[in-house]
Amino acid sequence: MFSQIDPRSPIPLYEQIATRIRVAVAAAELRPGDALPSVRGLAKRLRVNPATVVQAYRELEGDGFVEMRQGAGTFVREIGPALRTRARADQARRLVRAVLEEAAVLGLNGQEIMGALQSELGEKV
Amino acid sequence: MFSQIDPRSPIPLYEQIATRIRVAVAAAELRPGDALPSVRGLAKRLRVNPATVVQAYRELEGDGFVEMRQGAGTFVREIGPALRTRARADQARRLVRAVLEEAAVLGLNGQEIMGALQSELGEKV
Amino acid sequence: MFSQIDPRSPIPLYEQIATRIRVAVAAAELRPGDALPSVRGLAKRLRVNPATVVQAYRELEGDGFVEMRQGAGTFVREIGPALRTRARADQARRLVRAVLEEAAVLGLNGQEIMGALQSELGEKV
Amino acid sequence: MFSQIDPRSPIPLYEQIATRIRVAVAAAELRPGDALPSVRGLAKRLRVNPATVVQAYRELEGDGFVEMRQGAGTFVREIGPALRTRARADQARRLVRAVLEEAAVLGLNGQEIMGALQSELGEKV
DNA sequence: GTGGTCTAGACCACA
DNA sequence: GTGGTCTAGACCACG
Numbered sequence: 001m002f003s004q005i006d007p008r009s010p011i012p013l014y015e016q017i018a019t020r021i022r023v024a025v026a027a028a029e030l031r032p033g034d035a036l037p038s039v040r041g042l043a044k045r046l047r048v049n050p051a052t053v054v055q056a057y058r059e060l061e062g063d064g065f066v067e068m069r070q071g072a073g074t075f076v077r078e079i080g081p082a083l084r085t086r087a088r089a090d091q092a093r094r095l096v097r098a099v100l101e102e103a104a105v106l107g108l109n110g111q112e113i114m115g116a117l118q119s120e121l122g123e124k125v
Numbered sequence: 126m127f128s129q130i131d132p133r134s135p136i137p138l139y140e141q142i143a144t145r146i147r148v149a150v151a152a153a154e155l156r157p158g159d160a161l162p163s164v165r166g167l168a169k170r171l172r173v174n175p176a177t178v179v180q181a182y183r184e185l186e187g188d189g190f191v192e193m194r195q196g197a198g199t200f201v202r203e204i205g206p207a208l209r210t211r212a213r214a215d216q217a218r219r220l221v222r223a224v225l226e227e228a229a230v231l232g233l234n235g236q237e238i239m240g241a242l243q244s245e246l247g248e249k250v
Numbered sequence: 251m252f253s254q255i256d257p258r259s260p261i262p263l264y265e266q267i268a269t270r271i272r273v274a275v276a277a278a279e280l281r282p283g284d285a286l287p288s289v290r291g292l293a294k295r296l297r298v299n300p301a302t303v304v305q306a307y308r309e310l311e312g313d314g315f316v317e318m319r320q321g322a323g324t325f326v327r328e329i330g331p332a333l334r335t336r337a338r339a340d341q342a343r344r345l346v347r348a349v350l351e352e353a354a355v356l357g358l359n360g361q362e363i364m365g366a367l368q369s370e371l372g373e374k375v
Numbered sequence: 376m377f378s379q380i381d382p383r384s385p386i387p388l389y390e391q392i393a394t395r396i397r398v399a400v401a402a403a404e405l406r407p408g409d410a411l412p413s414v415r416g417l418a419k420r421l422r423v424n425p426a427t428v429v430q431a432y433r434e435l436e437g438d439g440f441v442e443m444r445q446g447a448g449t450f451v452r453e454i455g456p457a458l459r460t461r462a463r464a465d466q467a468r469r470l471v472r473a474v475l476e477e478a479a480v481l482g483l484n485g486q487e488i489m490g491a492l493q494s495e496l497g498e499k500v
Numbered sequence: 501g502t503g504g505t506c507t508a509g510a511c512c513a514c515a
Numbered sequence: 516g517t518g519g520t521c522t523a524g525a526c527c528a529c530g
Contacts, residue, residue: 007521012519012520012521013520013521014520014521022231023230023231026230026231026232027230038501038502038503039502039503040501040502040503048521048522049521049522049523049524050503050523051521051522051523052520052521052522054503054504055520055521057503062437067258068502068503068504069257069258069502069503069529069530070262070502070503070504070528070529070530071501071502071503071528071529071530072257072502072503072529072530073501073502073503074502074503086461088232088233088237089237089240089241091231091233092228092233092237092238092240092241093241093244093245095224095227095228095231095233095238095241096224096238096241096242096245097135097245098224099220099221099223099224100135100136100242100245101135101136101140102220103217103220104136104137104140104141104143104144105140106216106220107143107144107147107148107188107213108144108213108216108217108220109144109145109148110242110245110246111246112213112214112217113217113220113221113242114242114243114246115214115217116214116217116218116220116221117221117225117235117238117239117242118239119218120218120221120222120225120235121235121236121239132444132447133442133444137445137513137514137515138514138515139514139515173515174514174515175515176514176515177514177515180514180515260472260475260476261475261476261479262479262528262529262530263529263530264529264530265476265479265480266479268479268482269479269482269483269484270484272482273482273484276482298530299529299530300530301529301530302529302530305529305530313482338482338483338487339487339490339491341481341483342478342483342487342488342490342491343491343494343495345474345477345478345481345483345488345491346474346488346491346492346495347495348474349470349471349473349474350492350495352470353467353470355398355401355402356397356398356401356466356470357401357463358463358466358467358470360492360495360496361496362463362464362467363467363470363471363492364492364493364496365464365467366464366467366468366470366471367471367475367485367488367489367492368489369468370468370471370472370475370485371485371486371489382506387504387505387506388505388506389505389506413516413517413518414517414518415516415517415518423506423507424506424507424508424509425508425518426506426507426508427505427506427507429518429519430505430506432518443517443518443519444514444515444517444518445513445514445515445517445518445519446513446514446515446516446517446518447514447515447517447518448516448517448518449517449518
């Protein structure tokens, strides 16, 4: 579940780790109250520096997804509707920025992406 | 034509510049053989570092869009059918579908992505 | 009396335990000479590590509130007038004034602090 | 302005740095668009590791106070009303947690702080 | 054992 | 020059 990480990817290691956990939470593989792997344990398994895992966990904590408790571990938070909305918006923004960067490399601008998105959503309505 | 650049965008300045020129070429505002603005002139107009414009031009040269001739300037090259308008729309759609798949994995719907995209593009206006 | 402990609070568990006992002493629920619950018994009841209870008791011993006797247990000591209810209210007021000053420096008003305090305390209920 | 940092304080260095900048922004010493000191420059001046300054700046970025732009620097953000509300709530929460921790050390519980705050605010109304 | 913080120093992308 | 990321390893507080 946490075994796939690619050090050669342009995506920062800590982002890859954070994304895996976001997906696991979204898929309900990790439920509120569940403990995440320990910082050192996951670092060892992924063969990365513990500080890198800490960076991933801190990002998730900032998003309100998890809670780090000294001496106890890191746990998936019970989140209310208000926080959930904010967390979802954060995730959507993250995805959009990523696609805009990719688009720029390919020479596409935001309006073109917007147009494609509209027609894509329109088709499904 | 080259007046819109946003230093606050998450997209690197040189990518923004390169994109504008690609769009201009695709839209036939710039035709094969036409000269691009001089590096220093464009840098001054956009209030960016000349090195940033050079980086944009180098990327375009690497893509085969333009040709930099020592002492003469930078010129639009002949372009094949690969990057015409239709092809651009295809690329945009491909990106959009990819991001929608990612979003679905995270439990986000198209409307949330649309909202994030609008606010991201809106900030630049 | 010792049943309310919140592992999600930002306040360390051992501080929460020590606080409850200080309050009980101040409220005269525990009188000088009374025995505190045994370390293991309290740890089991609160579902915390015995070492955590020991840490709480040690802090109270350091403050002169209790006395740990080898093989016998932990007992409430005679307490002076310094930590009576009135003194406690004074301390609380001093802390509150300090935080309100800090808040003012940051441009926050008392209502905002009140709101944050309520939500912080509310989460524990 | 950024010269006072205390390595012996129990408050983490990065928190001390972040707080100074929050205060400077609240006091309008730093206005939207202003550049913060460079990571390396501030680190050298304060005699701390650049990573420590980065941690402070990242926290501020997470709060929406500043924006870090690769190759350009770190700048105070122009923030809208929605973000401002959230940022203020974040600050209030931070202060409240700090005072609750202090209170716990002194043996005071949240209700006592709440009571003192209510009477303190009540007196001023 | 757990996470929290900090240092020293590396390499990379961007302006 | 700027920030972005990562490593290796230290010491501390908490359970």
